[in-house]
Amino acid sequence: MTLTRTAATGSRALQGRLLAVAPILLPGTKVSDGGASEMLDAMVGALLEDLRIDHLWLLFVAVSARYPTRDELLDCRRTFELSGPFEATLWLLDTALEGALGSSAPRRDMVLLRDTVLVEVDHTAKHSLHTGVQQVVRELMPRWTRDHHVVPVAWTSNWGVHRALSRRELQRVVSWGRGDAGGPSDDEADSGAIVVPWQCVIVMAEVPFGNAPLRLSPLAQSSGNRVVAIGYDCIPVVSADLVPTLDSSRFVEYLSVIKHAHGVAGISESAAAEFQGFVKALPSQGLKGPAVLECLLPAASGAASSAPHRDRTGRPMVLMVGSFEPRKNHLGVLHAAETLWREGLDFELTFIGGSGWGSEIPDRIAALTQFGRPITVLRNVDQARLDQTYRSARFTVFPSRHEGYGLPVAESLEAGTPAITSDFGSLRELAAGGGALMVDPHDDIALANAMRGLLSDDAELALLRRQIADRPPRTWDDYADELWTLLVAPLLLPER
């Protein structure tokens, strides 16, 4: 594309974006045939008359094709306060140009959404990972897109502004597991229109990556849109000793958005308590913070109880699912298992998860395996294999030191397999419904005792299995409905 054509595209795109915001910034004015510069002059003029911060935010977005950072928005307001129309317009165009390098956004059209619900699903859309957060998104979005008018959005590649999903991305979000959704993210979506909310509700269904929080924070505070979030946990700042440093840094940036959000729905009582604690700290900086609600993820009810399974050798199998990281307490499980093996108990220990960080867990597994202990590590298992392994375990162990929810316990119960887990926080909540034993995860002896009990006492195991069958049912439909009712519906205009 030649320079001239690029400029022409840019100018046409700018005109289109200004047209999109004209009904808001120039209400009652007929602008249908206006050129970009006439419209821009009129909009700057209107703002110089009445310097509304939300209008300023919107004009900035229309001109720059990106959301302003807090500094950019304040600079913009201060410049407008001290300048005439010419300098103000120049500043806007200058600043737009500053951020335009390396971005295709300024050449792109803009879709302005009004009074709509946007759901930020960036990571789930772009990647085929299927860990805790992505699983929630992939259960939630098919139901919300079916029952309500919602628009799933991702970020442009430079974390400047939201955009719609490509077909393939949409498939990863709303029809996961049906048809091919693999492969790397395509660029198709990164050339389409940017999506800008006006008086909308934005649901943060994930913890954002990159520079997104820089632009989300002022959006939540000043744009007139309302931001709400699913609160998974605050592990990166509460148990920073158990997570990679980068996670903690990213989470602190996330909290800078949360402080200006309207609501956070914790996925467990414990997750809600963590966010509530953060909110309690906010008056010291003159902020009220979001309302913190509880909307509990579905805790499984195991329909599929059957007789205890055994593997081919007739040796009972104990399963632990979770990536190899210190927080999950694999080393405690290995120690308890070794204690029991030395006592002469015969069982196999299976780990599913693998990846993670640090070398101490694989090293310890290698040492024990070399010594002849029956340990199996399975990586990259598909859903069918995972389900089957859950079912063939005598019981599972998940004595984690900190979880927002504890998916492996829920999955275990779903499969009808009793679990041993930690006696506090979200894991305690999960276990309280029946089918699980609770131990102090810092007490290796208690863990070994619990494992010994379930390995040797068929009656106790059977009792837990019956408890699983009696757990009160809660489905993903329940969760999706309740989340909408609690978190989103109160912010919507009455049905028109």
Add this chain to the structure above:
Amino acid sequence: MRSPRLGSRRAISSKVAAAAGHIDSNPRRTHRELHSRLQTLLTTLGGTSGSSTGDLLDGIAFALADGAVDKMWLALAVLSGQLPDTPTLVRACRQAELDGPLAALGSCLSGRDDPSGGGGVVRRRVEVLTDRVVVDLHHTSGANFTTGIQRVAREVARRWTTTHDPVLVGWTKDYSALHQLPEATAGGSQGDNGTRPSAISPADSDRTTIVVPWRCTYILPELLGEAGRVDRFQCLAHHSGNHSAVIGFDCVPMTTGETSIVGMGADFAHYLAAVAHTERVAAISEAAAREFQGWRHMLEGAGLAGPDIAAVPLPVESPPPSDVAMEMAREQLAIVGMPMVLVVGSHEPRKNHRAVLHAAELLWRDGLTFSLLFVGGNSWNSERFTRALHDLQAAGRPVHAVRALTDDLLRAAYAIAYCTLFPSFNEGFGLPVAESIASGTPVITSNFGSMREIAQPGGALLVDPRDDHDIARALKSLLTDDALRASLARETRARPQRTWEDYAEESWNYLVHGRPPRPPGQ
């Protein structure tokens, strides 16, 4: 059930003999140090000190046979010459449970330096401190500059050393162990501006004697972020059986991360993960206490109760400046015939200096006459401020910025200022608010948090720091209303006095004895 495999003392003895032989085969110097560590450990654990290495090991194995975690912490610390971190301690406890305590201590008895360490560890002399109050002044004693935190640590340590008998400690260069600091570290004359050279021996040498606290109270009156130090501090607080308590300055890096340098939040979260296992946090204001209480609430998900938290507010005290400084300040820091508005603090975004410039420009355009003086260094992300400052200077506005002043000259600046401005977004205490009021100069500050708290007894106007116009309005009302200014100045003098002595005593009573200060008005 706990340790069935430990067997009889006789069974231990065969292992002991092998271990003793190994130790005794070390070069003489290493052997002497190891032998002395074994003796120190056994004596501390209440055993009778034997003479042969075998006897010592036998006694230690017997003393550790109950599997107590605190004793294993002590054993690792004394024998390795390094305070253990939690993974190391847990690993040793697990190994002790499976194979006996001597197996768990094996690597400490090798006489070789841990290859990951900085070297020289095997030659450290190890002393155990029992039943003392240990004050960690590592950063404060080594720094040749003064932040607010170091100022507090230095002021309390100086007074604690006079009225109580604490042991002042710092860390070895590799952050693996504590060593005693000379008492003079906390000293320094009144008016010490923090430029005194470091009192610590500059390098760890062969002669380094490290101290291991046992049944002590460990007090941290500063912030700690160094990787090795925070991990070992966490383990000490959690598992060593020592009491521990900290002065809590604020949770700003977590709660106001958008105004902090990238990475600061993660370091701070690490520090908090360690503080979670201490017994007490003496927060420097009610607002800081509130932040720590919010954080403690967050611990619920990790199954931790967290420390007790009490507000022990810092004093509002400032000695008068010298006549020389007053004269110098009048000549150099003010413009004759113009009221001077003073802003103290580094130009980091949290301090909101960009809003101050904007509010000032609005008033200058309005025709008001005043000069504006910033005292404080550049900082992370201060470019926007610097650019705006230069623009205003280029436009001829009477605004100046100096990086730093001596304490005396700064106090003179406070004294000659017409008023000060401190519209920060979040502060654990807001020292410039206190200093302004202590100097008798009215201050305009934020209408929440510690700033409102300090301002409450009088001498301040409160504003919304997120509203440039609110700041401008308050400044305008002070500049145009002499009576208002005079009445605020009167209020600063009528405030109840609170001194560093009061603070040092209250914080000691709370940190060491758990006696919270009486709330004001009782």
